[in-house]
Amino acid sequence: MDVAAPTHLNARKRPRQARSAVTVEAIFEATIQVLLAEGVHRLTTTRVAQRAGVSVGTMYQYFSHKQALLYALNERYLDRLADRVEAVCLRHHGKSTAIMVEALITAYWEAKIERSDITRVLYSSAVELDNEALIEAFAKRMDRATAAMLATAPNANYADLGLVNATLLSVIFGTVRNVFERNMPFTRQADIQSQLVAMCLYYLEGAGG
Amino acid sequence: MDVAAPTHLNARKRPRQARSAVTVEAIFEATIQVLLAEGVHRLTTTRVAQRAGVSVGTMYQYFSHKQALLYALNERYLDRLADRVEAVCLRHHGKSTAIMVEALITAYWEAKIERSDITRVLYSSAVELDNEALIEAFAKRMDRATAAMLATAPNANYADLGLVNATLLSVIFGTVRNVFERNMPFTRQADIQSQLVAMCLYYLEGAGG
């Protein structure tokens, strides 16, 4: 995410030796663990440090405060997610729009479902955060990746590709999140997923694909 | 929302005299105001009471703790929202599916946009909450209302109306939320809204409407 974080969320220092890189990674992992085990409202710097096997002071060497930690964690997560989706998009350049859309939905859906507990918990950790910049950067990356992909489809001829693309992304991302928020049985989730694919296909067809 | 709240979120007592009803309303309003002005992490029982013009003690007469207040606030909000959407659905029984879907999307979208600041802030206040029951109850009400409406459409003939209905709701609710979360310019929001309508129409057509 090549975006300037709000300065107050900057990391304090970067780890230079191997051991400190390990420390930072341990802190990230511990944060997720605490979030999973206790929830946002029990996410304490002390608890995180303890679970990571380091002292609070150490944590503050790398994160100027709690929010900076959560910010960095979300950044890391969104970066990885974006990497995955971008890779899938690249792999489908030149295919038909139908194949593209199916691949996109499947990739995103799976990335979220795979560790749905973490997904959920990160959503919640982000609430208290000034993370507009993160969301924006993520959205931009996705936008670029999928627009570039769609532009290579031989069967695509949209009046406003930008709009079609933005709509697809909002609908897909939004639907996935909604399905998440409720606790639907697996089979129902799968059904809705394939309905979503069908819906997007009808849309692309109708919109000039 | 005719659902049993988790007991620990029950209100302490119900207001019986007129003045206390006023008090409770003032507390709700104050909560929203504080949320808007200071954010979730500065939402304090004392601050709420002060803004409502009552003492903290009074607040605790009606809400056994802070979470119970937030729970009740969300419940109130979702109830009103559900009322509105239900009314719209009833008003469109017997129409064509195209008209139904357009009406549904418009109604929901507008209810959310109308006071988008409040919408956003309530989303955030709900994070710390055991509000699965609320979400579930809301979802069920919506499900019933829209399914009943669709069933009356003369041009509808779906193999699995339940699934079509659930898909529509997830897509619509999800998309609206996604559009919210990013801060898109108004015109772009409107564009996506109409694209969403188009998309749902294509879907209904394709799925047997």
Next chain:
DNA sequence: CTAATATATGAAGGATCATTCGAGTTTTGG
């Protein structure tokens, strides 16, 4: 008018937490 009931008050208790800092330990570069 009076007793019973409902409502309101807000200082004080008790608990939790984020963050700092001075001192100790380990690693690195030369």
Next chain:
DNA sequence: CCAAAACTCGAATGATCCTTCATATATTAG
């Protein structure tokens, strides 16, 4: 091997906040 730099430690500080309860006022029913 040594000094500087990187890293780690964790008790102590100071602030914030939720919740209670003993007391006081207002309303209602009879």
